[in-house]
Amino acid sequence: MKNNKVVNWHEHVWFKPGTKELNEEGCDQLVQAASEVYMDYLVCSLPISGGMPRPEDIRLCNDTVAKAMKRHPKVIKGMAFINPGYTRETLDEIDRCINELGMVGVKLYNHYFASDPIVRPIIEKCIDLDIPMLYHAGKLTVGPESQPFLSNGEHFAKVAESYPEAVILHGHIGGGGDWHWSLKAMSDYPNIFTDISGSVHDAGIIETTYKMMGADRMLFATDGSFAAGIGKILGANIPDNDKIKILNNPRFAKYLERGMQ
Amino acid sequence: MIIDINTYIGHWPFRQITNNTPEGLVNLMDKAGVDKACVSNINAIFYRNVQDGNEELAQQINSCQQFGERLIPFAIINPAYPGWEKDFSNCIDDLGMKGLELYPAYHQYKLTSSTSVELLNMAAEKNIPVHLPCAIENMRQRHWLDTKEDLTGDNVAQVLPLCPKTDFIITNGPSTAIASQLMSLTQGRQGKIYYDFSRIGLLNSNFEKFVIAVGADNVVFGSVMPMQYIETQFAKLHYSKLSNEEKEKIMYKNLKDLLKL
Numbered sequence: 001m002k003n004n005k006v007v008n009w010h011e012h013v014w015f016k017p018g019t020k021e022l023n024e025e026g027c028d029q030l031v032q033a034a035s036e037v038y039m040d041y042l043v044c045s046l047p048i049s050g051g052m053p054r055p056e057d058i059r060l061c062n063d064t065v066a067k068a069m070k071r072h073p074k075v076i077k078g079m080a081f082i083n084p085g086y087t088r089e090t091l092d093e094i095d096r097c098i099n100e101l102g103m104v105g106v107k108l109y110n111h112y113f114a115s116d117p118i119v120r121p122i123i124e125k126c127i128d129l130d131i132p133m134l135y136h137a138g139k140l141t142v143g144p145e146s147q148p149f150l151s152n153g154e155h156f157a158k159v160a161e162s163y164p165e166a167v168i169l170h171g172h173i174g175g176g177g178d179w180h181w182s183l184k185a186m187s188d189y190p191n192i193f194t195d196i197s198g199s200v201h202d203a204g205i206i207e208t209t210y211k212m213m214g215a216d217r218m219l220f221a222t223d224g225s226f227a228a229g230i231g232k233i234l235g236a237n238i239p240d241n242d243k244i245k246i247l248n249n250p251r252f253a254k255y256l257e258r259g260m261q
Numbered sequence: 262m263i264i265d266i267n268t269y270i271g272h273w274p275f276r277q278i279t280n281n282t283p284e285g286l287v288n289l290m291d292k293a294g295v296d297k298a299c300v301s302n303i304n305a306i307f308y309r310n311v312q313d314g315n316e317e318l319a320q321q322i323n324s325c326q327q328f329g330e331r332l333i334p335f336a337i338i339n340p341a342y343p344g345w346e347k348d349f350s351n352c353i354d355d356l357g358m359k360g361l362e363l364y365p366a367y368h369q370y371k372l373t374s375s376t377s378v379e380l381l382n383m384a385a386e387k388n389i390p391v392h393l394p395c396a397i398e399n400m401r402q403r404h405w406l407d408t409k410e411d412l413t414g415d416n417v418a419q420v421l422p423l424c425p426k427t428d429f430i431i432t433n434g435p436s437t438a439i440a441s442q443l444m445s446l447t448q449g450r451q452g453k454i455y456y457d458f459s460r461i462g463l464l465n466s467n468f469e470k471f472v473i474a475v476g477a478d479n480v481v482f483g484s485v486m487p488m489q490y491i492e493t494q495f496a497k498l499h500y501s502k503l504s505n506e507e508k509e510k511i512m513y514k515n516l517k518d519l520l521k522l
Contacts, residue, residue: 176401201493227463231493
């Protein structure tokens with residue numbers, strides 16, 4: 001499998017602690033670690049998980065990702081972090097990140113459910129630009145109050161009903177939470193994809209996702225959990241050619257290629 | 262050689278698990294290159310009378326010579342239930358089990374309760390270790406009927422002074438944080454403390470940092486098969502910069518010595 005490209009569709013770069021500057025050392029270590037484990041591309045964002053980040057905070061996050069992209073242009077591709085709560089500024093920011101900074105999609109966090117009407121203009125913008133939306137997601141069965149607007153498969157299914165042309169990427173099916181719930185809720189919608197990242201590496205999670213979604217709708221990713229990401233894909237009892245597909249899903253190749261122009 | 266401290270057979274009530282028989286587990290071990298595994302019976306956690314689960318385990322292991330050569334039975338004892346002393350004696354003296362495994366969160370007792378402390382000291386007298394899994398499944402996905410508690414560093418810290426000669430193996434938890442918390446309590450202690458690394462990440466050299474902090478003499482290999490992919494643990498060993506001598510201690514030598522194999 002080493003002869004095939006490996007695209008990690010869910011990673012992050014961060015600010016240096018206590019600053020609003022790119023953590024260059026952390027960024028370099030991430031790229032070095034990726035190289036050691038044969039990952040070719042890291043699709044990175046810099047989300048703000050708490051509160052209600054303002055447009056200027058978000059621009060700073062995306063500018064920082066752009067610095068990481070410039071620092072490692074052959075490896076790091078960018079996802080534009082956005083907050084749907086500021087519609088006009090967010091639409092402008094998507095344009096800026098995709099058309100000026102060369103990012104490949106948008107990253108939404110847990111500020112609003114994906115099916116909230118406030119997200120509709122964002123979805124329509126992504127459809128217009130033909131870019132994927134990576135959504136932080138999970139069905140927390142313990143402590144759901146910690147993320148009250150965390151989207152899960154049910155929310156994505158509602159979006160897919162209204163927008164069958166949208167490209168919706170459920171973030172980290174192994175990111176913690178009832179992954180069966182999300183898979184059952186969204187598996188019937190062909191425009192919903194999932195990345196396999198997250199620290200949860202339950203035996204069967206990949207086989208079940210494969211059975212319900214198919215390799216065409218699965219993308220390799222780690223979201224900070226390199227060992228679990230590698231372990232899941234190596235340990236899964238699915239055909240090697242489908243593992244190769246998940247490691248570099250051809251359905252998403254055009255997005256990655258756009259980020260290389 | 263690899264000896265795995267943390268494997269199961271038996272029925273997990275909250276999601277479908279495959280390879281959860283001695284035959285299935287040994288097949289997984291063969292595929293992964295694991296020579297021996299310490300195993301307990303999940304049924305013993307959920308039966309009101311744990312001993313029925315322990316006897317099932319013994320019967321199944323004794324049903325085939327290969328199982329007896331590969332699987333090392335650990336007894337799950339509930340010191341809050343009548344007859345636990347007899348269960349302990351039966352498991353260790355008659356059924357030849359090599360260690361104890363305790364689930365205070367499932368059996369709803371405190372490690373510091375009088376009968377628990379008595380049991381822990383009995384283990385020391387018999388010269389057998391006590392395995393304390395912090396959890397079985399990730400907290401964030403727990404079924405509504407599953408426990409909402411994990412074993413914590415505080416739980417262990419409180420009981421250590423009450424059973425100074427008991428050897429403990431702490432697994433499937435935040436090993437780095439627990440080891441750091443217990444550091445001052447374990448120095449000079451007669452009984453030893455071992456940790457697995459099943460939930461430690463690969464990035465930022467976290468695995469190596471953990472081994473350096475606690476010492477390779479105190480780290481053991483635990484996979485949580487058949488509930489989790491063992492390849493996740495192999496990824497950490499494979500990509501770590503530990504010496505072969507350190508890896509050998511972690512993969513089998515420490516457990517071989519502890520269990521007198």
